[in-house]
Amino acid sequence: MNGADAIVKCLEQEGVTTVYGYPGVAIAPFYNSILNSDIRTILVRTEQNAAHAASGEARVAGHVGVCAVTSGPGATNLITGIATAFADSIPIVCITGQVKSDDMGSDVFQEADITGAVESFVKYSYIVKNVEDIPRIVKEAFYIANSGRKGPVLIDVPIDVQNAPIKSFKYPAEVNIRAYKPTIKGHIVQIKKVIKELEKAKRPIICAGGGVHLSNAVCELRDFAHKYRIPVVTTMMGIGVMQTGDAMHFGMVGNNGKAYANRAMNEADVIVMVGARVADRAISQPDLITTNKILVHIDVDPAEIGKNAGASIPLVGDIKHIFEDIAKEEFTCEHEEWISLLEEYRSTMGPKRNPNPDYVDPAAFITMLSNAMKDDAVYVADVGQNQIWSCNYHIVKDGRFLTSGGMGTMGYSIPAAMGAKRGDMSRQAVAVCGDGSFQMSMMELATMIQHEIPVKIIVMKNNYLGMVREYQHYTYKDHYSVVDIQAGTPDLEKLAAAYGIPFIRVENMSHAEEKINAFLQEDNTMLMECLIDPMDLVKQ
Amino acid sequence: MQNKVFQLLVNNNAGVLSRITGLFSRRGYNIDSITAGVTSDPRFTRITIVTSGDEEILDQIEKQVSKLVDVRDVRELKPDKSVYRELCLIKVKSSPEKRQGVIAVADIFRAKIIDVNVDSLIVELTGTQSKIEAFIGLLADYEILEIARTGIAGLARGADALIHLES
Numbered sequence: 274m275n276g277a278d279a280i281v282k283c284l285e286q287e288g289v290t291t292v293y294g295y296p297g298v299a300i301a302p303f304y305n306s307i308l309n310s311d312i313r314t315i316l317v318r319t320e321q322n323a324a325h326a327a328s329g330e331a332r333v334a335g336h337v338g339v340c341a342v343t344s345g346p347g348a349t350n351l352i353t354g355i356a357t358a359f360a361d362s363i364p365i366v367c368i369t370g371q372v373k374s375d376d377m378g379s380d381v382f383q384e385a386d387i388t389g390a391v392e393s394f395v396k397y398s399y400i401v402k403n404v405e406d407i408p409r410i411v412k413e414a415f416y417i418a419n420s421g422r423k424g425p426v427l428i429d430v431p432i433d434v435q436n437a438p439i440k441s442f443k444y445p446a447e448v449n450i451r452a453y454k455p456t457i458k459g460h461i462v463q464i465k466k467v468i469k470e471l472e473k474a475k476r477p478i479i480c481a482g483g484g485v486h487l488s489n490a491v492c493e494l495r496d497f498a499h500k501y502r503i504p505v506v507t508t509m510m511g512i513g514v515m516q517t518g519d520a521m522h523f524g525m526v527g528n529n530g531k532a533y534a535n536r537a538m539n540e541a542d543v544i545v546m547v548g549a550r551v552a553d554r555a556i557s558q559p560d561l562i563t564t565n566k567i568l569v570h571i572d573v574d575p576a577e578i579g580k581n582a583g584a585s586i587p588l589v590g591d592i593k594h595i596f597e598d599i600a601k602e603e604f605t606c607e608h609e610e611w612i613s614l615l616e617e618y619r620s621t622m623g624p625k626r627n628p629n630p631d632y633v634d635p636a637a638f639i640t641m642l643s644n645a646m647k648d649d650a651v652y653v654a655d656v657g658q659n660q661i662w663s664c665n666y667h668i669v670k671d672g673r674f675l676t677s678g679g680m681g682t683m684g685y686s687i688p689a690a691m692g693a694k695r696g697d698m699s700r701q702a703v704a705v706c707g708d709g710s711f712q713m714s715m716m717e718l719a720t721m722i723q724h725e726i727p728v729k730i731i732v733m734k735n736n737y738l739g740m741v742r743e744y745q746h747y748t749y750k751d752h753y754s755v756v757d758i759q760a761g762t763p764d765l766e767k768l769a770a771a772y773g774i775p776f777i778r779v780e781n782m783s784h785a786e787e788k789i790n791a792f793l794q795e796d797n798t799m800l801m802e803c804l805i806d807p808m809d810l811v812k813q
Numbered sequence: 814m815q816n817k818v819f820q821l822l823v824n825n826n827a828g829v830l831s832r833i834t835g836l837f838s839r840r841g842y843n844i845d846s847i848t849a850g851v852t853s854d855p856r857f858t859r860i861t862i863v864t865s866g867d868e869e870i871l872d873q874i875e876k877q878v879s880k881l882v883d884v885r886d887v888r889e890l891k892p893d894k895s896v897y898r899e900l901c902l903i904k905v906k907s908s909p910e911k912r913q914g915v916i917a918v919a920d921i922f923r924a925k926i927i928d929v930n931v932d933s934l935i936v937e938l939t940g941t942q943s944k945i946e947a948f949i950g951l952l953a954d955y956e957i958l959e960i961a962r963t964g965i966a967g968l969a970r971g972a973d974a975l976i977h978l979e980s
Contacts, residue, residue, distance in 0.1 A: 392832065393839045397882040400827070417882060452824060452885040576876035579869070 276404040277302035277435040279442050280368065281310050283411035286444045289339050291315060291330060291695050293323035295350075297343020299370030299383060302435035304341070315695070315724050318716035320347050322688035324354020324425075325714075327365040329692025331358075332675055333651055333700070335489060337419050338692060341368040345383030348429075352391060353682060355425045359394035360679025361510060362487055364423040366414050371431040374402065388429050396424035404437040408444050416448045421455025422574035423487055455573060459590035459598060466586050467545070468604050470567045474543035476611045477503050480526060482555075483510025483678065484548015484572060485592055493596035494547065495519075501606040503545075504615050506534040508555040509664055511548070512674040517667070523615055527555040529661045529811065533618035538562060540614075545569045548592050551581035552679070571595055624665060626813055632806040633779050635659070635733060638789075639666040639705070642731070645789045647701045651675060651693040655686035655706035658739035661811040663705055672700070684713030690728045691721055701793070703729040708762055709738040718772045721798045728798050732765060735805040743810050769800040778802045816845065817871050818890040818897065818967055821860040824883040825851060829858065832881055842866060842874050846899075846964025857885065861897075861967050890967045897967040901945045902927075903936045906956040915955060922948045933958060941965075 274282075280303055284292070293315045296304045307314055317323045320342045327338025342351055348369040358365050371377065372384045388398040397417050399410050407430075414426040471477055485494050491514055498505045498521045505515050506526045515522035524531030526538055538544065544562050546569065551559055559582035562568055570577075570584035571592060578587040588595060628634035639662055643652060654663035654676040667674060675693060677685040690704035706714075711732045721728050736759035745753050769776035779788050779801065792801050823829050830849055837844050845863040852859050864874055879887050890897070907915050915934060919926060924938035938948055942965060949960070 388828070389831075392835050402827075450882065453882045574880070576873065576880055579876075580873060583869075 274439050274442055275302065275306070275435065276401070276407055276430065276437050276439060277306040278309075279404070279407045279439045280411060280430065280435070281306045281312065282442060283408055283444060284312055284339060285310055287411070287415050288336065292339050292341050293317055293326040293692065294341040295320050295323060295343065295347055297345075297347050297370060297383065299344035299372060299432050300341055300347070300368070300435075301370070302432060303368065303370065303430070315720060315726075317688065317720050320350035321354045321684070322714060322717050322720075324351050324358060324365060324367060325682075325685050325688035326692035326695070327367075328354070328358045328361075328363045329653065329675060329689030330696035331364050331692075332486070332689075332696070333673060333693040334696035336364075337415050338363070338365040339368070340365065343370045343383065344372055344387070345385045347383075348387035349385050349390065355391050355427065356394040357677050357680040357682040357685060358425045359396070361483060361677065362423045363425070364418040365425045366418050367425060367427045369427060369429045370435070371400070371429045373433045374431040375433070377431065388427060391427055394425070395427050396422075398427040398429065400429045401431070401434050404434050404439045405441075407434075407439065408442060412445045413448050413450055417450070417453065421453075422572075422577075456575070456589045457591045457594055459571070459588050459595035461598070463586060463588045464595065464598055464602070467569050467588060468599065468602055470543050470569065470586065471501070471503070471545075471606050472604050474567075474606065475608055476541045477543040477545070477606065477608060478523075478537055478541040479503050479505045479545045479547060480508065480538065480549055481505055481511040481514040481547050482508040482549025485511060485514045486673075488548060488573070488592035490548075490593035490596055493593055493600065497596055497599060502608070502612060503606065504537060504612060506537055508549045508552070508678070509676065510678040512664060512667070513669045513672070516671070517669045523619055525664055528557055529554065529664065531622070531624065531665065533615070533622040536618055536622065537615050541566060543567045543569065545571065546584075547571045548573075550577045553581075556582065629806040629809065630781065632781055632809070633733075633785065633803040634782055635662040635803070635805055635809065636666045637782060638779070638785055638803060639663055640668060641786055642703070642789050643668040645786070645793055646672070646703060648672065650701035650703060651690065651697075653686040653690040653693060653702065653704045655704070655710035656681045656683045656740075657707045657710055658735075658743065658809070658811050659705055659707045659710070659733045661740075662733075683710040686710065687714040687717050687728070687730060690730075691717060691726050694726050694728055701729065701796070702727075703731065705731045705733065707739060708732055708734040708736065709758060712758070712762065715768070718774065718798070718800075722772060722774065726798070727796050729792060729801070730799065731801045731803060733803050733805045734762075734765070735807045735809065736762065737807050739805075739807075739809070740811070742807075743812070746810070747812075765800060765802045775799045776802070778804070780804050814865050814867060815871070816863060816865045818892075818895070818965065819862045819864065819875065819878070820888055820890050820967060820969070821862065821878065821884055822852070822886040823858050823860060823881075824885065825856055825858045826883055829883045830860070832883060833860065833862075833878065836877055836881065837864075837874075840873075840877060842870065846962075848964045848966045850966070861890070861965055863965060888969070890969055895967050895969045897941055897965040898939055899942055899945055899965040900937065900939045900963045901948075902961045903938070903949065903952065903957060904933055904959040905936060905952060906933050906958050908932060911955065915952070918948070918951050924948065
């Protein structure tokens with residue numbers, strides 16, 4: 274058994290079923306060893322998408338996603354994917370091949386200091402120097418990635434370490450990292466304080482973020498909100514914590530969110546932030562949620578509490594554990610007037626659009642699409658205008674809504690939907706992107722075909738990098754710079770034909786519903802093009 | 814703005830110092846000085862960092878540093894409950910006639926002359942930062958050629974605050 278065999282064995286012990294990646298000499302021993310395993314290898318078409326696919330799988334399956342690439346350019350191509358996972362706290366383990374230990378630092382062919390390069394956006398990284406350390410390091414890497422505030426961990430393995438014989442292989446049953454002990458259980462004194470404030474509250478609200486999904490606490494939070502009739506708003510990463518149609522759900526907050534959700538936050542007297550980091554796009558003025566209010570901040574990462582807004586009651590711990598503990602307490606929380614007020618806001622302050630009938634109206638289309646999708650489908654929104662429309666008009670039932678919220682990485686949706694599908698093959702995976710983001714990841718059509726991973730892809734085509742065009746429309750008075758992508762964008766029908774996948778074009782809303790039904794009918798990879806008014810705006 | 818001295822106990826892993834300084838630089842925190850050295854247990858390194866910022870920044874520094882996987886313990890070394898020392902080497906230009914003056918000042922501060930040359934000498938002084946600054950101030954009449962300062966190392970007073978490495 275050599276180091277590469279040992280890594281594969283460790284992955285098996287962790288229950289890994291899929292490795293996304295791209296080979297090269299420095300990772301060749303690993304890809305040689307993995308042939309002797311049942312772990313499936315998915316050959317992406319560029320390394321960045323291996324990390325995104327691992328992220329999609331992790332988010333849907335709830336376990337650590339894994340990717341493995343070669344040294345130098347293979348590793349550096351991963352960087353955007355790692356940073357994207359870090360920004361959204363998604364647990365992935367990235368294995369990179371590295372040049373021979375003796376050559377490290379001498380700028381040999383395909384050498385890059387990848388641990389140095391990713392230092393600021395991994396939870397932790399390793400360079401394996403001794404083959405005997407492999408079992409401990411892999412065990413630790415999976416544990417660090419998937420505990421506390423989750424995130425990416427990188428393991429850089431020089432080729433000679435992969436080839437070195439390992440004397441004894443014993444996969445550790447548990448980890449013992451002296452310095453790393455995340456807080457799981459919330460402090461009971463703080464929990465009691467929260468309950469006390471909620472009992473007094475006249476206008477309580479919960480603002481749920483992506484941490485609720487990461488902690489697998491969706492059911493606990495919903496039960497809590499229903500039992501005490503506390504309204505819930507979400508951040509972009511928190512979409513899906515509540516079903517869209519839930520009576521206690523009052524939309525997404527933030528500068529791209531619903532006006533009534535923001536108003537609810539501003540008028541609340543007790544805000545319970547749960548697994549949300551008070552980021553600038555969600556809460557543009559942190560003062561507004563702290564002045565004359567009680568801010569309860571629940572997060573597994575103590576450093577997030579007080580980073581952007583000073584909390585009146587900090588509560589550190591795993592959200593699922595905390596809500597299980599809260600559920601053990603009995604208290605009363607009366608605020609029916611507040612709910613009536615929010616219901617009124619919700620019915621009167623909804624977004625108003627003035628769609629152009631010659632094109633597909635993205636708002637109506639997305640609602641129609643999500644209603645036609647299976648209840649537990651995974652909807653992956655890319656980045657751009659398509660993302661904002663998706664956030665505001667997608668109807669979540671029992672499915673998931675995934676997007677690159679923190680980093681805003683264009684090209685995320687297609688590889689992430691591919692990983693999401695691999696994470697649960699029984700679920701429908703739909704990627705919605707723009708014509709800009711599609712062209713950043715369309716090479717993955719090949720991966721889906723080669724590995725038979727059926728993903729539904731919708732391209733909202735408006736011939737512009739629409740989000741930037743909209744910014745230039747408002748900020749620079751239509752002084753457009755490098756946003757026109759009409760010339761050069763391929764004929765998507767021909768492109769689909771070249772890849773041998775079915776294609777549907779939707780020109781306007783007149784036959785949209787039947788086309789959507791045809792598009793979703795079979796579990797196969799399909800491409801749908803929606804023609805969007807190039808001048809359409811997210812903020813009309 | 815205020816100063817704080819943090820004492821870190823970290824795993825003695827390759828690259829640990831760069832992980833810590835990298836965190837400070839990317840989040841825009843100040844490092845006024847940093848010293849690192851292995852402890853009685855070779856698995857651990859003790860790092861003393863002098864940093865400055867407003868209260869919120871200093872609070873974030875403590876939390877963010879605590880999050881690093883290699884950081885075993887972070888604590889503030891409060892001035893009234895700790896001792897700090899810094900070592901400073903100062904090379905002073907001095908002709909043989911002027912030498913006695915420098916030596917006299919050094920004696921008052923219990924500094925040591927550790928090298929003498931025809932036209933210069935090197936003085937070694939250990940003490941608090943204010944003592945070192947006072948000493949450098951007194952050498953204003955002479956020409957200081959070079960200064961090398963270590964930054965402070967510190968320990969909390971008493972046995973109550975010990976971190977038990979094995980626990």
